[in-house]
Amino acid sequence: MLSAESLAQIDKELAKYPPDQKQSAVMGALRIAQNEMGWLSRDSIEFVAHYLAMPAIAAYEVATFYNMYDLAPVGRNKVTLCTNLPCQLQGADKIAEHLQGRLGIGFGETTADGRYTLKEGECMGACGHGPLCLHNNHEMHDHLTPESVDKLLDEMK
């Protein structure tokens, strides 16, 4: 189900933990699976569980507990904006309005063409550089302004 490249990445995660503690690699493995598949279907979660020799329900518990896993399809570009207090004080409300206006969707929604999904996020641990967003979970963009947001959105294919 997953590519050889993804499996090699999962094996690298596995090597970090004692041989009898394969389950420790589940968070990394789910991240790698989501990266390849775009989101985590029940099949993907079960595949990961099987690969790590753990019960599927235990992998499902992890996938539903941590909020960066997507359990339903998302747009090609997921933009998660932090709206927590420090970012809010530094202008995140204005960025939230701008993002929603420009894309014509609210938080938790995906544009009709499947290009963007907008999400509201919690503290990303970079408050001094706010307002901030994450692109597809892994790329942080800081000091957002309406202009820089426009440029960013244009660059996301």
Next chain:
Amino acid sequence: MSLNTPDTQVCLWTLRHSEPASLATYTANGGYEALKKILAEKTPAEDIIAQVKTSALRGRGGAGFPTGLKWSFMPRNFPGDKYVVCNTDEGEPGTFKDRDILRFNPHQLIEGMVIAGYTLGAVAGYNYIHGEIFEQYQSWERALEEARAAGFLGKNILGSGWDFDLHAHHGYGAYVCGEETALLESIEGKKGQPRFKPPFPASYGLYGKPTTINNTETLASIPWILRHGGQAFLELGKPNNGGSKIFSISGHVNKPGNYEIPLGTPFADLLEMAGGVRAGHTLKAVIPGGSSAPVLPADVMMACTLDFDSISKAGSMLGSGAVIVMDDSVCMVKALQRLSYFYFEESCGQCTPCREGTGWLYRIVHRIEQGQGRPEDLDELLRIGKNIGGNTICALGEAAVGPVASFVKHFRKEFEYHIKHKKCLV
């Protein structure tokens, strides 16, 4: 001692160099010397712990627990594996210091963790890195590769015959994993739900083995302490509050950012370094130690020095050193609403008082903000808070109550105005 001079920087001194994160910069400035000396001289673990105790280093993650004392809890002669864990799950709103240690001085953290591993007799260490900072997770893994290639990690470290390895574990979005036992559950590949204590991690930690968990800044301070001596570290700060500390200042200041300054520095000095509050505005309130710390009104905060004891005397806590500054434009009801939503969203759901209580707190603050508050709501908030505190496994519930109780205490008039007039006072 002048502020923020190179001499007083323990963790972020590499920023004075053109390539702060490189192994070459670190080793050219005394990096890994402490480790080399320890391994060459086979320094007894007790001597290292004694230096850490002398330094009065207190945990930089929020609790302020004395590090030397924590280290002394680890069983010496345990027959099986032991672990060292670093907590870089930095998700407390306002806190962004550990990310900068990973960005700008990754090797000092590695050296600190290796020394901790040696001192505590661990076989391996894990650094749990906050989900949202994937770029730093990757860069720290690259730093581990460099350290391994240079012989500072892995088998037979520096020819000493001693093996120890480190790995990064990446979180994926759960504030509660900053709680040390939730973090251990998460490394074990489970939901991050805190464990009952006791047993404490020093006796039953990762995989049920003795484990010591320290914050990133705490572990990164260890090489400095051993190079310069515990006494020198203590003298950077003040008694019982050793060292410099990174303060992350955010909100309504002109220059938000990290400032590594001696503990005991007046808050007014930090505010000035951060460029003061925005032009045309005055300081209204400060949350001095991350979102869980009780808010303090401007006049109280301006009289404080930045150390564990002073902030605690003023009725709040130094926490992680995350200073959130609010000027006179802030509606305190709206600010509290956002924080209450955060705790509601992040409660792991394990304990009823927290799972239900954080929702009640948020919904009541929300309805006040929306102009639908009732006169009895403020007392109701405090009553709910009392029923959460002390009735849960971990501190997340109490952390949700801290802001509510303090916002209502210090800014009650604003809440009453909102309820009566259905709009903001500011």
